[in-house]
Amino acid sequence: MTTTALPAVDLAPVERILDAHAREQRSLIMILQDVQQEYRYLPRPALERVAEAVGVSRSHVFQLATFYRAFSLKPRGKHVCTVCLGTACHVRGAPRLVEHAERKAGIKASETTADLNLTLETVNCVGACALGPLVILDGQYHGNMTLSGLDRLLKGVKP
Numbered sequence: 001m002t003t004t005a006l007p008a009v010d011l012a013p014v015e016r017i018l019d020a021h022a023r024e025q026r027s028l029i030m031i032l033q034d035v036q037q038e039y040r041y042l043p044r045p046a047l048e049r050v051a052e053a054v055g056v057s058r059s060h061v062f063q064l065a066t067f068y069r070a071f072s073l074k075p076r077g078k079h080v081c082t083v084c085l086g087t088a089c090h091v092r093g094a095p096r097l098v099e100h101a102e103r104k105a106g107i108k109a110s111e112t113t114a115d116l117n118l119t120l121e122t123v124n125c126v127g128a129c130a131l132g133p134l135v136i137l138d139g140q141y142h143g144n145m146t147l148s149g150l151d152r153l154l155k156g157v158k159p
């Protein structure tokens, strides 16, 4: 099941983050990085507050937020499972891993479970082709992945 409603956002952490930085345009990326780390994504009300505090337009902040791949405007799960679909991983069965993970998690790739526990993503080659098919769970690389290995990984991050 996918998220249908955005969670309510407590802006207190944004104020703490703003207090830790100079409120000027050159601090913007660092502020957004901290906001992303705090919420695991960039909530719209947080971006609006950052724009106001730093004295730049909302559209400028949203442009930055959408330009960098490291930022997400959609809520992300506590855990992130990424299946590499680059050529080397693809020919070693990565598409089956994606289908399997989608079935197990009940979401499609690029989606997050309704309980915000798991985000499922795909990527095109992270340069570790010899390990393919490769799954990255919360930043840890798991090479030569199998369907049963993926089961074990996903079970390990169940709430």
Ligand code: FES
Residues within 6 Å of the ligand: 084, 085, 086, 087, 088, 089, 090, 124, 125, 126, 127, 128, 129, 130, 132, 134
């Ligand atoms: S194709 Fe998967 S790491 Fe290169």
